Structure formats: structure tokens, C-alpha cells
Amino acid sequence: MTRIESAKPVWLTPIGKRTAEAGLRDAATAACAVNGDAARALDLARALGGSVPRPGSGQTRRLFETLASLAAADLTAGRVVEAHLDALAILDQAGVDPAGLVGGGTTESSWGVFAAEGAGSRLDARPAGAAGGGSWQLDGTKPWCSLARSLSHALVTAHTSATTRRLFEVDLADPGITVHTEAWVGRGLPAVPSGPVEFRGVRARPVGDDGWYLRRPGFAWGGIGVAACWWGGAVGVARRVWESVLEREPDQIALAHLGALDLALTTAGVSLTDAAAAIDAGDAAGEQGALLAARVRGQVARTVDEVITRTGHALGPAPLALEARHSARVSDLQLYVRQHHAERDDAALGRRLRDAGVSPW
Structure with missing residues (x-):
């Protein structure tokens, strides 16, 4: 039986100039060896942290192709590495050296970004001590904290007022942190539990000022990087x-089905290519960047849904029932892409277009 090499690199467009194949092949080979193991994925994240381009560096397409190649080979690898690289990019954008942060980050550190909000959960931040001295204290609960029990550090958003949030760095070995994974029952990405974390008097250091995390151009760029992982995962399934x-x-x-899959994947790949070019050209900041991210994420998410449906129709039940890696890819991708909120994100895009007051077409 023929099998396509899982470590085959992924390019955003099927024709035209491609980035160096050797580096992408090495990354995909390493991701294939992860095979759903979070510890191996973290090792890969640390190994790639210093070599993968940051968004906006002039090599954003290479970044997206790397993320897609990882995710096509193994979605656990793509999911974990993307979060680690995003945290390092955020620190770069803030002009912060990880080595000077709480707990003394090093090249052996592993990073996550915990910025989700949820009903009934709230994390508050206040200066520690009378003078503060640059140190803050976090108290409350943060939902959706992926791999909090396995990472060394995280960037966490917390409320500094009723309406304002700020980004903080924390050492996840702090004794005031309690990680809850008992509720995580997902069949997709089972090695990457994303449960709530309780913070009780946890020492933290701010990264940027109030609101900076959401205002910075890199917020939109990071969201497109996640879409590159979704797209790579869809390539792996297809x-x-x-x-x-x-x-x-x-x-x-x-x-x-094969022709329709090619149309969908190629079109989404072109949208990621164009997004990378816009980011590097300085055309994806502010409202332009937010609009670009909403469009690309929406298009890629729809492509993922189509790929999963068409692949199931084309193949029938046998690969889902009898092939462990294919079955895991489908389950992983179904969960991962739900970071896109489907019709709610479509409605948010529609509201953004309506508020702009200018015909988008």
C-alpha cells in the first residue's frame, strides 16, 4: 500500500519560489517523530525557538510554512511549537529579554500564552507591596491554559481594572499555581490538556502596558500563524x-473529491501567502491587520471543515477505524480548528465591516 511520506514539507502555494526545502524537511521529520507526545513536542519547540523567523521579520512566509509543515506531520507538534514561538515573538515585540524575567527564562524554557477569557473565570493583577518595584501579584482563575503543568513559563493576561487587561509573565513553578486537568476529556489533542489554572498570590512581571497585548500588530499576526497550523493539519488529512x-x-x-480538496487547500494557501507578504510589507497593522486576520482565519477554518468532510466522504470509515495516525489527525484537527468560533467570528467580521462604513468589495 502506497503511503505519502509524513515528513514531506508543506509550501503555501504549489508553484513559484519556494523556501529552502532542507530546513522544512528536517522540521517535518522531527514533528513526525513527536507522534502525539507532548514531551517530545516541547523538546522540538525548544530546539526550534532560536531558528524559526519571527512574524514581520521579512520571512513571515517561511514561518507560516514551518508551522504548516509541523502540523501536517503531527498536530500535537504544530500546536505546541506554535504557542512557544508566539510567546517568544511577543517578548521580542515588547523588547523583553526572557532571561531577565521571573524565574530566569533560558533556552531550556518552554512557553505558553494564556489569554483566553471565560464566563465565571477572572484573573486580577495588582502591584505587589507598597511600592510595587516592578513586581505584580496575580489572583484568580484563568481558563484554557494549555500544558500548564508541563511548561516552565507563560505569558498571561490579567485584569488591572474592570475594563482593562495587561500581559504578565509568570514562572509556572510558583507554589501559588494550581493546574486543573481533570475535566479534560477531549479525544482530540489528548496530550495537550487545556484546563483552568488557579493563581493565588503568584508573582508576575508586566510585559507591555495596559492594553498593549491586544493593540500590538503582532496580535493579528499570531492569529494568522494559528491558521497556518490549521491549514497544515488539513493538508495532512487530505x-x-x-x-x-x-x-x-x-x-x-x-x-x-480530490479536485475539490485541491481547490480549497490551494485557495487557503494563497490567502496565507498574501497575508505573509502584507505583514512583511508593513500593511497589516491596526484595523488592516485585524481585518486581514479575521478573513484569513475564517477562510482557513472553512477549508478545514470542507477537508474533513470531503476526506470522510472519499475514504469511508476504514481509515478512521483502522489507521491510528489518520484517525488522530482528524480528531486533533476537529478540536484545534474550533479555536475559530464559526458563525460568531463571521458575525464579528460582519460587524467590523459594517462599522468601517466603506464597501469592502
Whole structure:
């Protein structure tokens, strides 16, 4: 039975100038070896932290292709590495050296970004001591903290007032931190539990001023980086359809699914390519960046949904029931892409366009 090499690099467009293949192949090979193991994914994240370009560096396309290649090979690897790289990019954008932060970050540190909000959960920050001295204290609960029990450090948003949030760095070994993973029952990304974390008098240091985390151009860029992972995951799932047409003579239905998958994946890849170019050209800041991120994330999320549906229709139940890696890819991708809020994010995009008051087409 023919099998496409899982470590095959992924490029954003099927034609035109491609980035160096060797580096992408090495990254994809390492991701394939992760095989759903979070500890191996963290090792890979630390290994890649100093070599993968930051968004806006002039090599954003290479960053997106790296993330996509990792996710196509193994979604646990893509999910964990993306968060680590995003945290390092945020620190770069803030002009902060990780080595000078709480707990003394090093090249051996592993990072996450905990910025989600949830009903019934709130994390508050206040200066520590009478004078503060640059140190703050966090109290409350933060939802959706991926791998909090395994990471060394995290960037966390917390409320400094009723309406204002600020970004803080914390050492996750602080004794005031309690990680809850008992409620995590997801069949997708099972090695990356994302439960709530309780903070009780946890020492923290601010990164940027009030509101900076959301105002910075990199907020939109990071969201597009996540979409690059979704897209790579979809490529990994769709490769199984390509394998199937090589295994036996395809009928018209199989060929129709293959053609439709190519159209969807190629179109989404072009949107990521254009986004990378806009970021590096300085055309993706402020409202332009937010609009770009909303459009790209929405398009890629719809592509993922189509790929999952068409792949299931083309292949039937056998790969889902009998092939561990394909079954895991589908489950991982179904959960991961739900970071996009479907119709709610479509409505938010519509509101953004309406408020701009200018026809978008």
C-alpha cells in the first residue's frame, strides 16, 4: 500500500519560489517523530525557538510554512511549537529579554500564552507591596491554559481594572499555581490538556502596558500563524485521499473529491501567502491587520471543515477505524480548528465591516 511520506514539507502555494526545502524537511521529520507526545513536542519547540523567523521579520512566509509543515506531520507538534514561538515573538515585540524575567527564562524554557477569557473565570493583577518595584501579584482563575503543568513559563493576561487587561509573565513553578486537568476529556489533542489554572498570590512581571497585548500588530499576526497550523493539519488529512487514488483506480466521485480538496487547500494557501507578504510589507497593522486576520482565519477554518468532510466522504470509515495516525489527525484537527468560533467570528467580521462604513468589495 502506497503511503505519502509524513515528513514531506508543506509550501503555501504549489508553484513559484519556494523556501529552502532542507530546513522544512528536517522540521517535518522531527514533528513526525513527536507522534502525539507532548514531551517530545516541547523538546522540538525548544530546539526550534532560536531558528524559526519571527512574524514581520521579512520571512513571515517561511514561518507560516514551518508551522504548516509541523502540523501536517503531527498536530500535537504544530500546536505546541506554535504557542512557544508566539510567546517568544511577543517578548521580542515588547523588547523583553526572557532571561531577565521571573524565574530566569533560558533556552531550556518552554512557553505558553494564556489569554483566553471565560464566563465565571477572572484573573486580577495588582502591584505587589507598597511600592510595587516592578513586581505584580496575580489572583484568580484563568481558563484554557494549555500544558500548564508541563511548561516552565507563560505569558498571561490579567485584569488591572474592570475594563482593562495587561500581559504578565509568570514562572509556572510558583507554589501559588494550581493546574486543573481533570475535566479534560477531549479525544482530540489528548496530550495537550487545556484546563483552568488557579493563581493565588503568584508573582508576575508586566510585559507591555495596559492594553498593549491586544493593540500590538503582532496580535493579528499570531492569529494568522494559528491558521497556518490549521491549514497544515488539513493538508495532512487530505494527503490520505491522494494516497487512496494511487492505491487503486479512482472513480469519478473520488476524482471530484480530490479536485475539490485541491481547490480549497490551494485557495487557503494563497490567502496565507498574501497575508505573509502584507505583514512583511508593513500593511497589516491596526484595523488592516485585524481585518486581514479575521478573513484569513475564517477562510482557513472553512477549508478545514470542507477537508474533513470531503476526506470522510472519499475514504469511508476504514481509515478512521483502522489507521491510528489518520484517525488522530482528524480528531486533533476537529478540536484545534474550533479555536475559530464559526458563525460568531463571521458575525464579528460582519460587524467590523459594517462599522468601517466603506464597501469592502
